[in-house]
Every structure is written in structure tokens, then in C-alpha cells.
Amino acid sequence: MLSLVPEVATLLARYDDGEAALHLRFRLEDGVRWQARPGQFFMLSLPGLGEAAFTFVSLPDEQGCFTALVRKVGKLTEALQDLPLGAFIGVRGPVGQPWPELAGKTVLVVAGGCGLAPLSAWIGQRMVTGQQQRTALLYSARSEDSRILAKEREAWRQAGLVMTLPVDDPAWHTPEELTQATGYRLDEALALLPSFPDAVLCCGPEAMMLGVGDMLEKRGLPSDVFWLSLERRMHCGIGLCGHCYVGSSLICKEGPTLTLTRTRELLAQQIATRPAWASC
Numbered sequence: 001m002l003s004l005v006p007e008v009a010t011l012l013a014r015y016d017d018g019e020a021a022l023h024l025r026f027r028l029e030d031g032v033r034w035q036a037r038p039g040q041f042f043m044l045s046l047p048g049l050g051e052a053a054f055t056f057v058s059l060p061d062e063q064g065c066f067t068a069l070v071r072k073v074g075k076l077t078e079a080l081q082d083l084p085l086g087a088f089i090g091v092r093g094p095v096g097q098p099w100p101e102l103a104g105k106t107v108l109v110v111a112g113g114c115g116l117a118p119l120s121a122w123i124g125q126r127m128v129t130g131q132q133q134r135t136a137l138l139y140s141a142r143s144e145d146s147r148i149l150a151k152e153r154e155a156w157r158q159a160g161l162v163m164t165l166p167v168d169d170p171a172w173h174t175p176e177e178l179t180q181a182t183g184y185r186l187d188e189a190l191a192l193l194p195s196f197p198d199a200v201l202c203c204g205p206e207a208m209m210l211g212v213g214d215m216l217e218k219r220g221l222p223s224d225v226f227w228l229s230l231e232r233r234m235h236c237g238i239g240l241c242g243h244c245y246v247g248s249s250l251i252c253k254e255g256p257t258l259t260l261t262r263t264r265e266l267l268a269q270q271i272a273t274r275p276a277w278a279s280c
């Protein structure tokens, strides 16, 4: 079983990467090396401020260096953004289930806002293995300022990845508006691929992922090849505390990557098991 005791990592570099978001580069210390796969996450802690889940934007390399994108939403993320270079942090991982590899398959990747971060390492591997012709990215963000991973997007573009960017989307603020904005360009994105996708990977607000899943199902995509990343508040990350329960599943262990079929099943269980007093 994975330990609850964190390893030590050092902050090596940082730069602004979209509204309220900072790109951070860390190195694992003491000879610790992780074998992580795209879509997995790690727990990051600061003494006195707590611990939270973060996605790998790039996976740990042979030197133990990896990157993450941190969006300021509360105390821990605010403190992380203020850390000086050379600061030590606690890290535990890698945890959770990765995205499917889908080698040789035609894949549409759909991301909304910061949802591009958990897909970044997967897209990177797709480029390294020469599968850009069979991959398209549909990315929606509220405004130009809020788009993340500018450097990665430019590298993917140069490597031949076809992308549709939100050039003339109507402004959106709610997940429903984001779903609409994504839906407007869905057919355009599908047309960029050599054939109808064998699978779709999607990450963004939950309502957006479920909405885009519905739209693609109406276009003939089976719900068991639509993959999404379901985020829940996580405390232990290794199946001990129960904070991440959805229906009968601990999302930190079975997820965060799940098919739409499985997600619907778990969300339906959650509604069915509401306690009787909840509606009193």
C-alpha cells in the first residue's frame, strides 16, 4: 500500500500560465523516483496548510523532475504560488488510474479551461509516439487570458497536432455555457480527424464533461469509449478516508479517469442512496 508519509521535493522553477495559474517545476529529492502514467495525480503538502491533489502536467523524468499547474483557489494553492525557488514541499504518489493508452486509435481530446492540464502528459506521449495524425484537440477557455499551457500548445502545434481554439466563442462563465461553447465546435473538431474517433478523452467541469458526452453519444460514440476525469475532494488519495466516495466507488482508487458509462452508474447510485432525512 502507498504510504501516507510524504517524500520531499524542491521547487525548481515557476512561471505564470493563464489567469491565476502558475506552472511549477519540482524535483524529487533523496534519490526517490516515480513511475507515473498520464492522468494519474499526486498529493502535495505544505506544513500547517494541508494537502491536496494535483495532476502531472509532465511526468517525472529520470532526474525526478516533473511539472504541475496550480490554480489559486484557497489557502494551500495561494501559499504554493508564493513559494520561493528552492523551497521544500511534501509529495505522495503517483496515485489513481491513468488515461487509457489507445495506441493506434483515432482519438478526440476535449478540454475546458484548466481541464487541459490533466490531458497534457497524455497528449505529450501521443506526440512522442508519432500519433498526431490520429489525434485532435478541441480546447475551450473563457478568454485568451484564461487559456493555460501556452508553451505546450505551441510545441504540440509544431509537432503537427490539429487543434481548434476558441477564437470566436461566445463568452462563458458557467459550466453550461462552456458545454454550449464546446458543442458549437464539436463537428469542426470531428472533421479534423481521419475517421470518427475510436475514443474521446475529456476534462473540464463535471457538467461540461457529462454534456459533451451526451452530445457525442447522439453522434454515435458509445459511452464506454468516452473517458473523463472525475474530481472529488481528496484527503488520503489511497482509499483510506472515504472523502472521495461517489456511489459505491472510491474515486481516488478507481478514478479519477472513468468511462462515461461507469460515471453515470456511480452518479445514479449516489442519488439512489441519499439518506431519507436529506429531503425532510
Ligand SMILES: Cc1cc2nc3c(=O)[nH]c(=O)nc-3n(C[C@H](O)[C@H](O)[C@H](O)COP(=O)(O)OP(=O)(O)OC[C@H]3O[C@@H](n4cnc5c(N)ncnc54)[C@H](O)[C@@H]3O)c2cc1C
Pocket: 041, 050, 052, 053, 054, 055, 056, 068, 069, 070, 071, 072, 073, 074, 075, 076, 077, 078, 117, 231, 232, 233, 234, 256
Ligand atoms: C484528482 C485531482 C487532481 C487535481 N489537479 C489539480 C491541478 O492540477 N491543479 C490545481 O490547481 N488543482 C487541482 N486539483 C484541485 C485541488 O486539489 C483543490 O483545488 C485543492 O483543494 C486546493 O486547496 P486549497 O487549500 O488551495 O483550497 P481549498 O480551501 O481546499 O478549496 C477552495 C475552494 O475550492 C473548492 N474545492 C476544492 N477542491 C475541490 C474539488 N476537488 N472539486 C470541487 N471543488 C473543490 C472548495 O470547496 C473551496 O470552495 C485537483 C483535484 C483532484 C481531486
Ligand code: FES
Pocket: 233, 234, 235, 236, 237, 238, 239, 240, 241, 242, 243, 244, 245, 250, 251, 252, 253
Ligand atoms: S481520498 Fe481518501 S478514500 Fe479517496
